[in-house]
Amino acid sequence: MFSGLSNYLKKILPKRLFYRALLIVAIPVLVLQLVITIVFFDSLWIKTNKGMTRTLVNEISTFIEAYGSEQENKQELLDLFSIFLDLNIEFTNNEELQNTDTERWFSPIDRTLRRELKSKFGLDEYWFDTTIYKELIDLRIKYEDGYFKFLVPKDRVASSSARIFALWITVPAIIMVIISLIFFKKSN
Secondary structure, eight states: OOHHHHHHHHHHSOOSHHHHHHHHHHHHHHHHHHHHHHHIIIIIIHHHHHHHHHHHHHHHHHHHHHHHHOSSOHHHHHHHHHHHSOOEEEEEOSOOOOOOOOOOTTOHHHHHHHHHHHHHHOTTSEEEESSSSSSEEEEEEEETTEEEEEEEEGGGTSOTHHHHHHHHHHHHHHHHHHHHHHHHHHHO
16 A cells, blocks of 8 residues: 555655755754744744734724813824824824725735724724835724824834744754754765
8 A cells, every 4th residue: 555655755765875864854954943933923923913913903092082082182192192102193084084905815914903903993994004105004094074094113013023033943954954964974
């Protein structure tokens, strides 16, 4: 039953000892990198981004509630949230919220933003675009007969540790494979 598979593996596997030894070293390192990367992205990076996005959406919700209850100093409230929470806020009156579909469905930032905004504000009460500006997210929330426009830095909803992690896991693996190559060459 397995003889066909065994013959196939014999054909594709290297014949020389050096290449076999290289496979013995390289494959476990690559599998370990893959497993660690998947665990990291699933458990840490995605949860971190989700928490950051949830915090941002709660800050926006708090601002909208405070703005609605404030009677006299609405501009002062706008200034406070702009200065202390790094939110560039603008109110557009007597305009409809555009609902053009600009969301990228495979972007982790868009997916997390969509989920959090939908749970907090409802389906047709928001609009956002993460592609217009390089470092900002254009986020709009419907309010009475207009909408609030928030320009939010992308680093408020996405952790930059993914690039650092990829670097820290890739460079040592490459160094280990190079060191093993040196030892394999010397032993031949």
